[in-house]
Amino acid sequence: MSADRKRLIFSVLRAVIGFGLAALLIHLTLKSTRTSVGALCHEILNGNRLLLLTALALYGFVVGITVRRWQMLLAVQGVHISFPQAARLTMIGVFFNLAIPGAVSGDLVKMGYIAK
Incomplete structure (x- = not known):
């Protein structure tokens, strides 16, 4: 496997893990505050x-x-x-x-x- 291909795979994997962690943190935050995603979007859009x-x-x-x-x-x-x-x-x-x-x-x- 070439170095460029390894770098690409590593970059994609890093991005997937980053987005996954961000989604997990958002989910846990919303769950702990008993807020739904819809309510959060409503507040942002209507703020x-x-x-x-x-x-x-x-x-x-x-x-x-x-x-x-x-x-x-x-x-x-x-x-x-x-x-x-x-x-x-x-x-x-x-x-x-x-x-x-x-x-x-x-x-x-x-x-x-x-x-x-």
Whole structure:
């Protein structure tokens, strides 16, 4: 099997596992709050669109600042990465901050990726 084929299979498998975990987490969250998918969709579709868009834009702005700060902190240490790479690491860190208890779990994972 060629290296490209292995990489493709690994990428597809990673995406399937990621979507599966996301679906499981959403299911468990809805189940624990006794909320149906229909009720959630109803709230999203009938919510104040201006408020939702404003919240989404502000979150994007905050994430952008966080990405740039992480990029600058790495540059001081002599590690230069692109904005998309820093954004990827930031989102990985956000995931692990939510998934693993602890104040610095996401930062530890990001440092592990940088050390590679």
